[in-house]
Amino acid sequence: MRDTNLKIAIQKSGRLSQASIDLLRKCDIGFDNGLGKLRSVAHNFPLEILFLRDDDIPQYIEDGVADIGIVGENLLAENESNINELEKLGFGRCRLALAVPKSFEYRTIQDLAGRRIATSYPGILGRFLESNSVTSDIHTISGSVEIAPGIGLADAICDLVSSGNTLFTNGLTEVETVMESEAVLISNGNTEGRLQIILDSLLFRIRSVLAATQNKYILLNAPNEKLDAIERLLPGMKSPTVMPLATSGWSSVHSVINDDEHWNVVEKLKAAGAEGILVIAIEQMIR
Ligand code: PRP
Numbered sequence: 207m208r209d210t211n212l213k214i215a216i217q218k219s220g221r222l223s224q225a226s227i228d229l230l231r232k233c234d235i236g237f238d239n240g241l242g243k244l245r246s247v248a249h250n251f252p253l254e255i256l257f258l259r260d261d262d263i264p265q266y267i268e269d270g271v272a273d274i275g276i277v278g279e280n281l282l283a284e285n286e287s288n289i290n291e292l293e294k295l296g297f298g299r300c301r302l303a304l305a306v307p308k309s310f311e312y313r314t315i316q317d318l319a320g321r322r323i324a325t326s327y328p329g330i331l332g333r334f335l336e337s338n339s340v341t342s343d344i345h346t347i348s349g350s351v352e353i354a355p356g357i358g359l360a361d362a363i364c365d366l367v368s369s370g371n372t373l374f375t376n377g378l379t380e381v382e383t384v385m386e387s388e389a390v391l392i393s394n395g396n397t398e399g400r401l402q403i404i405l406d407s408l409l410f411r412i413r414s415v416l417a418a419t420q421n422k423y424i425l426l427n428a429p430n431e432k433l434d435a436i437e438r439l440l441p442g443m444k445s446p447t448v449m450p451l452a453t454s455g456w457s458s459v460h461s462v463i464n465d466d467e468h469w470n471v472v473e474k475l476k477a478a479g480a481e482g483i484l485v486i487a488i489e490q491m492i493r
């Protein structure tokens with residue numbers, strides 16, 4: 207049944223590789239990703255994983271070499287192709303930015319007028335410059351953009367910045383943010399029949415994993431007279447679970463809370479009389 211596996215393309219090596227692999231593993235998809243491997247077939251799910259250069263993934267998906275893929279939104283914006291964004295994945299956050307050598311006395315974007323800018327994102331950069339009424343000379347290169355100013359190929363660059371290490375190592379300073387980006391799951395919209403069923407099942411798992419990482423499970427003990435105030439702080443998936451403790455007059459309360467606000471809620475719970483508060487990671491959350 208090898209030919210009816212769903213094919214997913216992920217970055218071979220780079221910013222998104224490990225997080226993409228981790229996401230599939232959290233979905234309980236077992237596969238081998240030995241170094242240098244270009245493709246791998248999952249042993250417990252009808253999925254084939256292709257390890258490719260991220261910049262090539264949108265094209266491969268459009269051509270049907272892969273059905274779905276994980277790339278940065280930046281690549282989607284650059285390609286403007288017939289590709290659907292299925293889900294934002296919450297990792298790989300970065301920005302596409304303009305950067306100049308330290309010696310460049312940059313004040314405003316007008317300083318880039320008539321200058322040479324090296325980038326792998328001519329489409330996005332062109333639109334950005336146009337919206338700022340600046341005309342520059344865009345040099346499209348496919349990789350190692352950050353070395354272009356150092357070798358006299360360009361006055362500035364427009365490239366992805368995540369930790370900022372690449373810019374720092376190459377003596378470049380970030381001057382403008384062109385777009386913010388994060389990893390997204392994309393498809394070519396051509397999946398039907400069995401492939402669509404597999405995709406729906408994978409999406410169900412991915413959404414359960416994403417919901418889990420956005421939430422925490424919380425347990426606490428409280429004297430019964432404080433329960434009303436505590437329950438008001440805890441919406442839960444439906445409502446909190448309240449169970450009596452062996453010690454009379456006390457209860458144990460369980461609920462699910464949003465990860466972003468959990469410190470805030472924990473402080474309020476403590477102030478409302480909660481004791482022995484435990485906050486636990488959730489593996490999967492099925493809605
Ligand atoms: C991007 C970009 C830089 C690096 C920046 O590469 O081209 O090389 O990430 O990250 P940093 O700010 O953490 O140093 P990408 O992951 O797209 O790989 P690629 O250039 O090989 O396509």
Ligand code: ZN
Binds near residue numbers: 220260
């Ligand atoms: Zn890339």
